[in-house]
Amino acid sequence: MTRLIVAAGGGGDAVAAAVLHAALYGDEDQAVILTYAWDRLLVDPVPGPRGAHDFTGLEALTPSLWSVPATARPVAPAGSTLPRLASELPHTLALLDPSHGVEGVTRQLKELLAYFTPESIDLLDVGGDILARGDEPTLKSPLADAVTLAACCQVNAPVRLLVAGPGLDGELSAQDLCPMLGPVVHTLTAEDVAPVGNILEWHPSEATGMLTATARGTRGVCEVRDAGLPVPLTDESPRVHEVDLDEALSHNTLARAITATTTLDEAEAHSREICGFSEIDYERNKALWLKNQAPAPLDADTVLRQVDEFESEARARGVTHTTFRHLTEVLNLNGTQRGELRQLLISDRPSRHDAPLWNIGT
Template structure:
């Protein structure tokens, strides 16, 4: 008896999948989490998702699917959080490889379903951008979710689409998502967060960090990403809703276009055509800019000075909380400094740590 959860966007969705499994299914059935290795630039300096060739030590599950055990390692200069997740959470993480487009993901899913005969298959998205039409002005990362949605709707198996934390990814406001959501499946609590509590101390996901924070009772406005997007932290934050899979596909124009794609480049082209951009292009441009910059040295005195200035300006914008990912970039630090920054701030001002967020 095995549960299969597809992490729609990878990264934080995979972490949230562990919390979802514990909350809905307990410890009775094991879970296999099917997820991208796509950790953006703070963890992985290379733009785009990783494929099997970017790892050593993967273990075969089916002809097209590999698991990422704790002993696996990304091949430098690539990076990935998956081996550490496998070590700390003791679940099976299998690698979703989008390099053969939606057709390749569909093939992987069909093989997994045949191999596992899972009791249930859930497609989980934190935030709700999987319901994007494609022209929303705040949309930033539609490609990953659209690819998984396109694949899931073509698999001959019952798949339940779940949206957790409506609006918490900062892409579609909760007010716009609310009419699209189906029945309430669960509301996360502080107890539910315990299973991923340690991981939240180092994992870079902002949406899942806010999902956990709202489950712990944090309310306010959280500023995220390099652009400083304000995300409301409300009572809707810790909720999980079911959404009809066919309705989601009917709404998501990019997902419909991607169904017959056989390469990631082809999928990117559709994203540029329908949404006006590709999130991997954004990562390419950002990687080039970062490479040209001289990152600030983590000097505590300079950090406190910049932090005080940043917080003063943020409070004037009505911001109450932020993520450590946002702080790292706002203070001019590199991704390698994020853990040092967290330790410095939490050790010095523990009363300001609204785990896993920073309170202004």
């Protein structure tokens, strides 16, 4: 028996998909997780998602669909978390490649369904921005979710849309999402998320990191992303809701507009028109800035002093937690230094590691 889970937004959703598979389906056969290779400059210095041509060592499943084994490697200068995920998850990772727009992703989905004949199909989004109209001022990354939503609505098979951790991506609040959320399918527990604990110590996903932290009981306000968005961690955060797929499509203006696109450039153009921006444009601009920022040596005394200052200011804002990604941004460190920063802080203040988050103390 094979279950298919489409990770709507990227690598973090793929990790959440593995958690969800175990929570909902137990120890059945492996799942197939269809996911982007899109690490948002955290691991990959190249803007946008990676396609099949950006890897060596992929395994062909169908004419337009490839799996990512542990031995696959991104072609420099690109980077990707997928090969390492493949080595640590007991599932098949299939590469969702949006190079040919929604029509291309739809073709990949149809070929995948014919190849595996899965017992069930779930479309999973952590945070819920897949339910955005497109004009919300807090929206940051609608394109990836809109592509997967539009494609899943075109296959001749039942697809269940699931939203885990409403509001945890820092884009739409849980309160804004509430009217669109259906019944609770599952509330994640510490036992559910334990198998991916080690993965989230190195994987950069903030939303899935907060999802697993709240499943363990963490509550408060977590500051995330380069902009320092405050995300409430509440009893709602570890819940997984079912959402009507057709209603989601009718609400998502961008997803409807890009249904017939045959290139990613076309989909981007619609995003600029409907949302007022393209998230890949943002990545392009940031990548140019980062290219000129050579990583300076990480000086422990300086970093610890800067962290003290940040924590004092954050507490005054009512913040209780943050992510190591956000700390890296706040301290103007290079993304490649996130692991070194994490090791320094945990070594110096082990009691403050509220895995995988950082507790800023009282």
